[in-house]
Amino acid sequence: MPLKQLAPGEMTDDDLRDWCSVLNDMTAADMPAEPRWRTDSLREYLTATLPEDRRHLFLDRDADGDLVGHAALILFGGEQAGTGVVEMSTRPSARGKGVGTRLLRAVAECAKAGGCRTLSVEVIATTPAVGFYDRHGFARSTVEQRHLLRWAEIDWEKIEHAAGRLAAGYRLEYHAGGVPDRLMDSYADVKANLRSAPGNVAFVPEWRGSAYAPGLRDSFQTLASRGMRSHIAVAVSEPYGNVVGLTELVVSAQRPTRADQYDTVVAPAHRSYGLAMTMKARLLTELRRAEPQLVDVQTWTLDTADDVRWINGELGFVHDVDWYDYEADVDKLLARLTRPA
Structure with missing residues (x-):
């Protein structure tokens, strides 16, 4: 044929x-x-x-x-x-x-x-x-x-501790399926930092599929339409209530035992406060409740991203294979x- x-x-x-x-x-x-x-x-x-x-x-x-x-x-x-x-x-x-x-x-x-x-x-x-x-x-x-975090090997006491280490002047929020309208503009502003060349942990190039700020609502809707459940943790700066950091994970209906780490970004003025580590740890604790069927989480980092690998290593991610x-x-x-x- x-x-x-x-x-x-x-x-x-x-x-x-x-x-x-x-x-x-x-x-x-x-x-x-x-x-x-x-x-x-x-x-x-x-x-x-x-x-x-x-x-x-x-x-x-x-x-x-x-x-x-x-x-x-x-x-x-x-x-x-x-x-x-x-x-x-x-x-x-x-x-x-x-x-x-x-x-x-x-x-x-x-x-x-x-x-x-x-x-x-x-x-x-x-x-x-x-x-x-x-x-x-x-x-x-x-x-x-590519690094894998195997669910059965997670040190949950360490993860919970990391999720609670939040610098003064910030709060964390968790959202499933997208982010509310009240946060959308500042969320888009933080995402726009992905257009800059990654030079440190503020830019975590783990996945490039949603690296552009315009059309975020369309992006979330498209993921949902494809059977992909979004899980997001944001760092919000007080007292203004603006998003200054974010991390995203997706679990797809086609492979529900694996979560895919998407972007992790911290706005330039809010680096060096440990927000990337705290957000990623918080999101893992939320996944534990929301997606009990998970077996692992996969993430991708550039081979030059030493700071990113350090964060992932602290959370329990282990390098298993390279992708070209x-x-x-x-x-x-x-x-x-x-x-x-």
């Missing part, structure tokens, strides 16, 4: 089950300790995007109709227009048969048609995907270290993919 491009809303129930099956076969082969994907809210996960973004899906089935690989392409709009992110998965039994290359060519052609100039992809350093993207000319742009960020120029990628063998 030919490779098929479709809109997320066109996915059938069989497509969704097959999509999940490929992901889990790949996970079992490459990183067997990782949690498996579920079809819970998978349609919503693949469908919902920010208003200015577009997602395209690609399915590659063999002659018997079995799904052997799939890809998702997100084309960003707004300030990130011209860039896109691709996620590709190939069933291990189908590797070496050109599935990945067919999918990548379809993705590149769609990206070109959509005005995308640069494609990026995240690759786990210990998996065969590294060689695949190297061969296709992707350039490694960033190395990130790869980038490719769309025109050059297409030229390679269409070059005669």
